[in-house]
Amino acid sequence: MEVHPEAGKEGKPSCALVELQGDSSLQVEISDAVSERDKVKFTVQTKSCLPHFAQTEFSVVRQHEEFIWLHDAYVENEEYAGLIIPPAPPRPDFEASREKLQKLGEGDSSVTREEFAKMKQELEAEYLAIFKKTVAMHEVFLQRLAAHPTLRRDHNFFVFLEYGQDLSVRGKNRKELLGGFLRNIVKSADEALITGMSGLKEVDDFFEHERTFLLEYHTRIRDACLRADRVMRSHKCLADDYIPISAALSSLGTQEVNQLRTSFLKLAELFERLRKLEGRVASDEDLKLSDMLRYYMRDSQAAKDLLYRRLRALADYENANKALDKARTRNREVRPAESHQQLCCQRFERLSDSAKQELMDFKSRRVSSFRKNLIELAELELKHAKASTLILRNTLVALKGEP
Amino acid sequence: MAAEREPPPLRDGKPTDFEELEDGEDLFTSTVSTLESSPSSPEPASLPAEDISANSNGPKATEVVLDDDREDLFAEATEEVSLDSPEREPILSSEPSPAVTPVTPTTLIAPRIESKSMSAPVIFDRSREEIEEEANGDIFDIEIGVSDPEKVGDGMNAYMAYRVTTKTSLSMFSKSEFSVKRRFSDFLGLHSKLASKYLHVGYIVPPAPEKSIVGMTKVKVGKEDSSSTEFVEKRRAALERYLQRTVKHPTLLQDPDLRQFLESSELPRAVNTQALSGAGILRMVNKAADAVNKMTIKMNESDAWFEEKQQQFENLDQQLRKLHASVEALVCHRKELSANTAAFAKSAAMLGNSEDHTALSRALSQLAEVEEKIDQLHQEQAFADFYMFSELLSDYIRLIAAVKGVFDHRMKCWQKWEDAQITLLKKREAEAKIMVANKPDKIQQAKNEIREWEAKVQQGERDFEQISKTIRKEVGRFEKERVKDFKTVIIKYLESLVQTQQQLIKYWEAFLPEAKAIA
Numbered sequence: 078m079e080v081h082p083e084a085g086k087e088g089k090p091s092c093a094l095v096e097l098q099g100d101s102s103l104q105v106e107i108s109d110a111v112s113e114r115d116k117v118k119f120t121v122q123t124k125s126c127l128p129h130f131a132q133t134e135f136s137v138v139r140q141h142e143e144f145i146w147l148h149d150a151y152v153e154n155e156e157y158a159g160l161i162i163p164p165a166p167p168r169p170d171f172e173a174s175r176e177k178l179q180k181l182g183e184g185d186s187s188v189t190r191e192e193f194a195k196m197k198q199e200l201e202a203e204y205l206a207i208f209k210k211t212v213a214m215h216e217v218f219l220q221r222l223a224a225h226p227t228l229r230r231d232h233n234f235f236v237f238l239e240y241g242q243d244l245s246v247r248g249k250n251r252k253e254l255l256g257g258f259l260r261n262i263v264k265s266a267d268e269a270l271i272t273g274m275s276g277l278k279e280v281d282d283f284f285e286h287e288r289t290f291l292l293e294y295h296t297r298i299r300d301a302c303l304r305a306d307r308v309m310r311s312h313k314c315l316a317d318d319y320i321p322i323s324a325a326l327s328s329l330g331t332q333e334v335n336q337l338r339t340s341f342l343k344l345a346e347l348f349e350r351l352r353k354l355e356g357r358v359a360s361d362e363d364l365k366l367s368d369m370l371r372y373y374m375r376d377s378q379a380a381k382d383l384l385y386r387r388l389r390a391l392a393d394y395e396n397a398n399k400a401l402d403k404a405r406t407r408n409r410e411v412r413p414a415e416s417h418q419q420l421c422c423q424r425f426e427r428l429s430d431s432a433k434q435e436l437m438d439f440k441s442r443r444v445s446s447f448r449k450n451l452i453e454l455a456e457l458e459l460k461h462a463k464a465s466t467l468i469l470r471n472t473l474v475a476l477k478g479e480p
Numbered sequence: 481m482a483a484e485r486e487p488p489p490l491r492d493g494k495p496t497d498f499e500e501l502e503d504g505e506d507l508f509t510s511t512v513s514t515l516e517s518s519p520s521s522p523e524p525a526s527l528p529a530e531d532i533s534a535n536s537n538g539p540k541a542t543e544v545v546l547d548d549d550r551e552d553l554f555a556e557a558t559e560e561v562s563l564d565s566p567e568r569e570p571i572l573s574s575e576p577s578p579a580v581t582p583v584t585p586t587t588l589i590a591p592r593i594e595s596k597s598m599s600a601p602v603i604f605d606r607s608r609e610e611i612e613e614e615a616n617g618d619i620f621d622i623e624i625g626v627s628d629p630e631k632v633g634d635g636m637n638a639y640m641a642y643r644v645t646t647k648t649s650l651s652m653f654s655k656s657e658f659s660v661k662r663r664f665s666d667f668l669g670l671h672s673k674l675a676s677k678y679l680h681v682g683y684i685v686p687p688a689p690e691k692s693i694v695g696m697t698k699v700k701v702g703k704e705d706s707s708s709t710e711f712v713e714k715r716r717a718a719l720e721r722y723l724q725r726t727v728k729h730p731t732l733l734q735d736p737d738l739r740q741f742l743e744s745s746e747l748p749r750a751v752n753t754q755a756l757s758g759a760g761i762l763r764m765v766n767k768a769a770d771a772v773n774k775m776t777i778k779m780n781e782s783d784a785w786f787e788e789k790q791q792q793f794e795n796l797d798q799q800l801r802k803l804h805a806s807v808e809a810l811v812c813h814r815k816e817l818s819a820n821t822a823a824f825a826k827s828a829a830m831l832g833n834s835e836d837h838t839a840l841s842r843a844l845s846q847l848a849e850v851e852e853k854i855d856q857l858h859q860e861q862a863f864a865d866f867y868m869f870s871e872l873l874s875d876y877i878r879l880i881a882a883v884k885g886v887f888d889h890r891m892k893c894w895q896k897w898e899d900a901q902i903t904l905l906k907k908r909e910a911e912a913k914i915m916v917a918n919k920p921d922k923i924q925q926a927k928n929e930i931r932e933w934e935a936k937v938q939q940g941e942r943d944f945e946q947i948s949k950t951i952r953k954e955v956g957r958f959e960k961e962r963v964k965d966f967k968t969v970i971i972k973y974l975e976s977l978v979q980t981q982q983q984l985i986k987y988w989e990a991f992l993p994e995a996k997a998i999a
Binding site: 286290293294297298300301304305307308310311312314315318319321322325326328329332334335336337340344347351440443444447448451452454455456458459462463465466469470472473476477 | 792795796799800802803805806807809810813814816817820821823824827828830831833834835836837839840843844847959962963966967970971974975977978981982984985988989991992995996998
């Protein structure tokens, strides 16, 4: 199934989730995407006047695993330890949607042909929506990288954008996945250990505040995201319920011989239109609320990771101080201890400085994104409510007007 | 002793009809309501000099029709005279009606004792027509409310008592506003009485709400949770609708049992309504037997109308059931939506609390408030979905079952007539044989039997025609009511949907500036 997102986004890269101050020297977008049996192929198009690139405009085809490879490369790079690495896009998951389509195909004899057609239409729309979302997620990942002054200069990034062949990045095998999993556990344990260390004082109020803030914020936004998902699903359920109701009213109407005939038929039409509106309410809530919350849940995790790295650097610095003291008292190997301590200090300060900037950017990014999405959410809800009121009122007038 | 009589011609407003009396059964009529107040009110016990309004509406008598199999049924022959209630006049006198020459009005109004000794009970068919004309003119002025459910007693013997309030300007009632306390089994008892009197002669008696052992047990046990309050409210509303439908029926409204139910402070306990009682089990067995019989009766339908109507009701039943199931799903999902919205509101509030950007924090708290209000909206809408839409459908599914029952009774009636004809034929054949065999002593008996069965055949034919006629009228009235009912409820339901949307608009319009204020 092919999907072609709107091409021709001129000028600034725009994304509902993240407002980016892009400049025209490097523009990245996903111009096309194809969904095959169990993978999605993204066409990544780059427009750039940077001297590094051979051409000013070029495209490559990438799969999800290659995005993950790129993300991991950034994470493992010491140079970027002081930066928030944009969260990796989630794996495209059409499983649930495919299952539903399959179940529908298996057939339920009690469903009329119109009902079947509508349900199929709904499921196809759902499939399409998931597809569009995964494209958007992958795109915003790249666009954030392209907009970041430091990250955009990464060699791996250039390779990703330009190298015409397959990057031969296979998906993580089980050992690697397990490794990743264990690493996360070690990290959190380590983090806990560090903070428990006596003598490790957070010297900077800013970071102290950020730490407390991010820990709580991340948990709460994750909660809010899960619950927003449930609300969205309930709305969808409700919209789907209107399908059999409309169908039954239609049958009732065609059977009736009295004045109820027109009433039922009008009601059937009404419910069909309400269904579409309810469906739009559901999808708008999904895009403007759930997706936004989900993105910032991931972004706040990336921010937490940054804080962890800085804390780790601080611990290393503290340890180096202690080692230096010990070396001085013993008067042995003072010089290496000194230089090591110097390095740690520099690293820590470098990380702190860039982390501060990154965290402030994170906040402003977050605030502007929330503002935009909440405004759009409210405006859309109003639009749908007004449309619903209109069709309801029209039907009421028609019903009351009849003898 | 069967009392025979040649029925006078049916048409043109002449009184007609009578019922065959069987041994030990009473036949009588119920009350008559007067319209006019007159200073010279007749003596209560007998009202021959009853004032009749200018339009000569005549006495209104309800028929209480008996079946052979039924027991003694009758109503107290009370009569009400409205002395100073001028407001009651417009109700009936505004309706023009054909002139009536009441045959023996006195006998109708006679008190019970006298009615028993009536040799020629007269029941006016036309008065039924009159009542229906009134109904068509929508002048029924009676309002029933069921309210204030109250738990009486403790433990497994506890029950809910409901207040039944009647507001009326009909003169058959002694007061214009009164209320009594009734329990659920009282309602079932009322229905059972009405059904036994009227169903088998073709009247569509509205069915009573269903029993629920689980629901009631929870209430008895004293669980004060939301599900038992919901159950009680559902039942209260159902009881109210049941009574409202019953009093809308012009014939049933005249029934003394109904009046007693609405008016008298004490009502004998209806024990035969218990599900697990002997009577309950008997009912179940009879129902099963009926179902089997229905399958074996092959009726030659001479009237296409009946076949058509039956098919129509069958289709309607199927479609209503489908719609009802879908609406129940809607109610369920809307309740889920409400719960999920409430949960989201809480987490949005928490998120707002931890957000350190002041304006955004405030906006998130506002969002949480909006979502909380929306959750309330969804809940209210779910109630509307249920009480207006879903319950209307389930009421009509049960009403149509009653309609089908009435058609079935007609079939049984036909069967009886058919059987009588067959038996008559057999008796005639037997007589012929006896004539040939020349046994004079048996001839007389044979002739007697033939006369007896001839009468039964005639009666069977009359009954069949009567029930067919009644059903036609009833179905006409039912369909009219149905159209009105559905239209009213649909409009009310749509208005509730509009209300919800308007509230949504209000909430989001209040939120928008908050979102824009995020700096």
